[in-house]
Structures are given as C-alpha cells and as structure tokens.
Amino acid sequence: MPDNLTKKQRSYCMSRIKSKWTTQEKKIHNYLKANKIKHKMHPSLFGRPDIILKDKNRVIFLQGCFWHKCPLCYIKPKSNKMYWLKKIERNVTRDKNVKKLLRQQGYEVICLWGHEIKNNFEKALLKVIN
Secondary structure, three states: OOOOOOHHHHHHHHHOOOOOOOHHHHHHHHHHHHOOOOOEEOOOOOOOOOEEEHHHOEEEEEEOOOOOOOOOOOOOOOOOHHHHHHHHHHHHHHHHHHHHHHHHOOOEEEEEEHHHHHHOHHHHHHHHHO
C-alpha cells in the first residue's frame, strides 16, 4: 500500500515521535526523584538503557509494546507487512543480544512494557526498586 502522505509530510510526522523523555520515562523518573532513589536517565551504556540505578547495578528498559513485540498485546501491522515484520524482528533480536551482554557485564536487566506502566504503575515500580 503506498503512503498517502508526501515525503515532507511523512518526515514531519516521524520527527514528532520522541525517543527520549517519553511520558512513561517522565513518570518513572519523577517517582525515583521524589523518593530520592539515585538514578541516571539515558546513560551512555551499551544498548542505551532508559535508566540505570548505579547503587544496585541495575539497568531498566522501557519498551513499547509494538516496537519490541510484547508477548501480551502485540498486534501485527496491517500495511507494509514485510518491512515492519523484519524491523520488529531485528528489534527483538537486538534486545536479546543487548540484555545478554549487559548481564555478562554484571548488570541486572529489567524490562518494563508500556502497558505495565500505563495499567499498573505501582506493580511496575516494584520491579524497579526491589
């Protein structure tokens, strides 16, 4: 199916998609800061985790359900299937490799799905701080 937007319009739409300081990141950050839990947002670490808790040697990834293929709520794309399925599979493979390497470096890796943060914030926080 061809794109119904011009290249300029599509470029503008894609430029509006944030990669840092998403609503979920802000929510977790505000909680950690309010409770004086030392953390760093967007550390320069292999795999670019969203948050690192240095005291606990823990990295946290906040993953979007579509982009990282959530086992509970992932829905296959309906258009441009070949492109999106390949892209999402590459994301999943990269995620596995990144987690493995970070664990080898001694980090505890925690992944929170978008729906976990949105639907049950308190339960998601327990994964982060315990």
